[in-house]
Amino acid sequence: xxxxxxxxxxxxLDFFEDRDEPNLPKGRWAHELINKIxxxxxxxxxxxNNIFELKVAGYSTYEIEAILIKLKxxxxxxxxxxxxxxKAKDIALxxxxxxxxxxxxxxxxxxxxxxxxLDQHFKKLLxxxxxxxxxxxx
Numbered sequence: 001x002x003x004x005x006x007x008x009x010x011x012x013l014d015f016f017e018d019r020d021e022p023n024l025p026k027g028r029w030a031h032e033l034i035n036k037i038x039x040x041x042x043x044x045x046x047x048x049n050n051i052f053e054l055k056v057a058g059y060s061t062y063e064i065e066a067i068l069i070k071l072k073x074x075x076x077x078x079x080x081x082x083x084x085x086x087k088a089k090d091i092a093l094x095x096x097x098x099x100x101x102x103x104x105x106x107x108x109x110x111x112x113x114x115x116x117x118l119d120q121h122f123k124k125l126l127x128x129x130x131x132x133x134x135x136x137x138x
Contacts, residue, residue, distance in 0.1 A: 003042045006108035008117035009053035029134040045076045097121040
């Protein structure tokens, strides 16, 4: 059954950079998950929030587009709304988490997509969306 997934930016970085660590093959998991999504005719949503964070991590617009173009058939771009941004600021302050993590959770929920992340901050957002670890999906 086709599903929609929304990756926290760290998952994108694991994919872009093949970020494997001893006993934590995050890059391999990201690649395997994307391959599974392709095979199941599912989709990956990405947002302006992801793009912003990738640029902060040092990627140029050209580099981001060059990597994402290969995945174009399975990608759906979504733009965060003003309402989501405002709510993310409020949630971040009240729960002491990064605003952009709160925004990722809201975007995933509002677009009915499974949030994929290894970030512990999302445990404080279980009332918004449940994070899924890549290794649990593949």
